[in-house]
Amino acid sequence: MIALTGLNLEEMREYAVSQGLPAFRGNQICQAIQKGLTFEEMTVLPVSLREQLALHAVAQPVRIMSRYVSQSDDTVKYLFALRDGNCVEGVLMHYHYGYSLCISTQVGCKMGCKFCASTLEGCVRNLSCAEMIGEVICANRDLGHKGRVGHIVLMGAGEPLDNYDEVIRFLRLVSREESCGVGLRNISLSTCGLVERIRDLADTHLPVTLSLSLHAPNDRIRKTIMPVANRYSMDEVLSACRYYVETTGRRVIFEYALIGGVNDRDEDAKELAGRLRGLQCHVNLIPLNTVKERNLKGVDEQTVQRFLHNLEKLHISVTRRREMGDDIAGACGQLRRKVLRQPDQKTAALTADGGDKNETQLFNEYE
Numbered sequence: 001m002i003a004l005t006g007l008n009l010e011e012m013r014e015y016a017v018s019q020g021l022p023a024f025r026g027n028q029i030c031q032a033i034q035k036g037l038t039f040e041e042m043t044v045l046p047v048s049l050r051e052q053l054a055l056h057a058v059a060q061p062v063r064i065m066s067r068y069v070s071q072s073d074d075t076v077k078y079l080f081a082l083r084d085g086n087c088v089e090g091v092l093m094h095y096h097y098g099y100s101l102c103i104s105t106q107v108g109c110k111m112g113c114k115f116c117a118s119t120l121e122g123c124v125r126n127l128s129c130a131e132m133i134g135e136v137i138c139a140n141r142d143l144g145h146k147g148r149v150g151h152i153v154l155m156g157a158g159e160p161l162d163n164y165d166e167v168i169r170f171l172r173l174v175s176r177e178e179s180c181g182v183g184l185r186n187i188s189l190s191t192c193g194l195v196e197r198i199r200d201l202a203d204t205h206l207p208v209t210l211s212l213s214l215h216a217p218n219d220r221i222r223k224t225i226m227p228v229a230n231r232y233s234m235d236e237v238l239s240a241c242r243y244y245v246e247t248t249g250r251r252v253i254f255e256y257a258l259i260g261g262v263n264d265r266d267e268d269a270k271e272l273a274g275r276l277r278g279l280q281c282h283v284n285l286i287p288l289n290t291v292k293e294r295n296l297k298g299v300d301e302q303t304v305q306r307f308l309h310n311l312e313k314l315h316i317s318v319t320r321r322r323e324m325g326d327d328i329a330g331a332c333g334q335l336r337r338k339v340l341r342q343p344d345q346k347t348a349a350l351t352a353d354g355g356d357k358n359e360t361q362l363f364n365e366y367e
Helices: 009-018 024-034 047-056 129-146 160-174 195-204 219-225 234-248 266-276 301-313 334-341 343-348 359-366
Strands: 062-069 076-082 087-095 098-103 106-108 123-126 150-155 186-193 209-213 252-258 282-285 318-320
Touching: 009 024, 009 301, 024 047, 024 129, 024 343, 062 129, 087 106, 087 129, 098 129, 129 150, 129 160, 160 186, 160 195, 186 195, 186 252, 186 318, 195 209, 195 234, 209 234, 234 266, 252 301, 266 282, 282 301, 301 318
Parallel strands: 098 150, 150 186, 186 209, 209 252, 252 282, 282 318
Antiparallel strands: 062 076, 076 087, 087 098, 106 123
16 A cells, blocks of 8 residues: 655655556545545545445545643644554644644664663554654644644654655655645754764755754763763764754754753863864753653753853853743653554543544544
């Protein structure tokens, strides 16, 4: 079964012709797919054609299993159902400049970062380009008349550069007007630092914003919280980041989660500034969400502000990340893990929009 959300317009027209249809039907199908329509809802097509398509293709490979709306800032947390029974998370955030969607690129993650809930259950599989596009389409349909997703962050579950080929295809497709039409400069890709892939990404000349999960001022500390640091040293990672800046002309964003008693000291800020000096970059400070399973503690606001001011005094561009969706398990991996560990939670989520139907029934009906 081919997932049509993963096809561009030319491929959709070719698919239509392969099914014995005139090419213009490909245009109609493409438009309907981007509206989030199921085959049943594609009333522009004859019933017989819709039935024919349903035998060989999937209109929407992702659906919203459940959604949770923050009472504090209207952030929406989605649990997306995939056709094989897996689920991934996404977060829709509303800013003054419009809607931004954080999407997942893998089911789970194998990178093992100790501050992240996404990796606690390991990595099940990569998401396809069609499934990643499907996350965006679901959010756009859910938004309805309120607007469309204008910014995308590849910062949900998974390491995007560990799913390199499908992510690159996603970037090329999602930015096309006949697809979701999200400009590449409005897309951020977060990585824990796969050096070779950072250089490969730079060589594509796709002007996305590279966001590097650094979280430490040196190799000693980084190795205690990020297994990837045992493979790539900070010197190698920062060299790849410099290559990215030189090749693309885009500055790099360094994500730095402040962990109590680990990387939050004044001397850590000073060492970090020394590492980054001369590099076109910005530091995004993140107060850690406490991870009970790893005995990692967050920090108070006073510590955040002190660390921020220390970097500013040393002429490093820095901001504190705005916290959103705290009351709906906004951090990636929290909601999916809760559902996986509590079967009754999964049942509730699966039936949230389908009565007492199971997931297979819901997907069969959805198509």
